[in-house]
Amino acid sequence: MNPDGFATDLARKPDVLSKLADSLAQHNPWSRVLPAEVSRVVFVGMGSSAYAGGVAAARLRARGIGAVSEIASSELLPVWGPGTLVVATSATGGSVETLDALDRIDPAATTVALTNTAGSVITQRCDATVELLAEPEVGGVACRSYQHTLAILMALECQLTGTPTDDLVTAIGTAARASDELLSTENDWRPEVSEHLLGQDETHLCAPAHRLSSAQQGALMFREGPRRSAIGCESGDWSHVDVYRTKNTDLRVLVFAGSKWEAQMAEWTGPRGTRVIGVGGTVPGATGTVRYSGDDIDDVRLLTETLIPELVAARDWQAAAAT
Known part of the structure; x- marks a missing residue:
């Protein structure tokens, strides 16, 4: 991995x-690989792939489809028999835990590899393949591939629910424009955000449950690049399990807006003087806020918002590498 390559990947x-939006406007890739009947869905993957799978499974359940996301290293994978679709996600196509999980999947299930690497090992182990079309990530960090995993899994949701991809294509296009806006205005917002978020102790990134992957991915970017202590939290649960660190540390918090439990968080962060950055909306008690075009649309938020912590992490990583 290298910081300059990571920054280049973000810029693209x-x-x-x-x-990707143009490709999905032409056809939904899932239409060519799914069996005639899918009654249950299992997502398996590691790291960013697992984060995206967790949100995708929750979205499908909310649409009435039985779906779960399992970390590929689990020894307790579902055995659900015929009608089960297993989506094995690995951007590189070589995640050893995900390949191992395929050996333990119910042989009656249909397996589809979701990968950014054509011809990789995972494509040879599954019944069919869907490509992420995220192009090579020269920095060695899963940033575009994570974003594309979300988008392609949202296309799967469309296919399974009989929904046209028109709204999804629009959301992806809006996210692309919002990303361009954040990149072009980086010098206006990123220095202040970095000052508030990058303390000596740790950073919490919080998101509503239906976008939890944003907090998980954002925290991973702080750990993977500049090697900072960071934790991904669900906004409601934060007040039950993570709040304690506000009392005796220089905790910093980034909140992806959209949870009705943010006021409860502010009851703790406000009195204790915790620095809070809000992203994509008004967050109670925030000491700074980052907005972008389309941040009132939840799917656009999901596809865009991780760019904020990614850019903060990338610049911090570059600065550390230069010293």
Whole structure:
């Protein structure tokens, strides 16, 4: 991994995401690989792939479809028999835990590899393949591939629910433009955000449950690049399990807006003087806020908002590498 390559990968997000929107406007790739009947869905993957799978499974359940997301290293994978679709996600196509999980999947299930690497090992182990079209990530960090995983899994949701992809294509296009806006205005917002978020102790990134992957992915970017202590939290649960660190540390918090439990968080962060950055909406008690075009649309938020912590992490990583 290298910081300059990571920054380059982030800079290309708008262009590559726009190409994905164009591709999905032509056809939904899932229409060519799904069996005639899918009654249950299992997502397996590691890291960013697992984060995206967790949100995708929750979205499907909310639409009445039985779906779960399992970390590929689990020894307790579902055995659901015929009618089960298993989506094994690995951007590189070589995640050893995900390949191992395929050996333990119910042989009656249909398996589809979701990968950014054509011809990789995972494509040879599954019944069919859907490509992420995120293009090579020269920095070695899953940033565009994470974003594209979300978008492609949202296309799967469309296919399974008989929904046209028109609204999804529009959301992806809006996310591409929003990403371009955040990149072009970085010098206006990123220095202040970095000052508030990058303390000596740790950073919490919080998101509503239906976008929990944003908090998980954002925290991973702080750990993977500049090697900072960071935790991904669900906004409601934060007040039950993570709040304690506000009392005796220089905790910093980034909140992806959209949870009705943010006021409860502010009851703790406000009196204790915790620095809070709100993203994509008004967050109670925030000491700073980052907005962007389309941040009133939840799907656009999901596809865009991780760029804020990614850019903060990338610049911090570059600065550390230069010293």
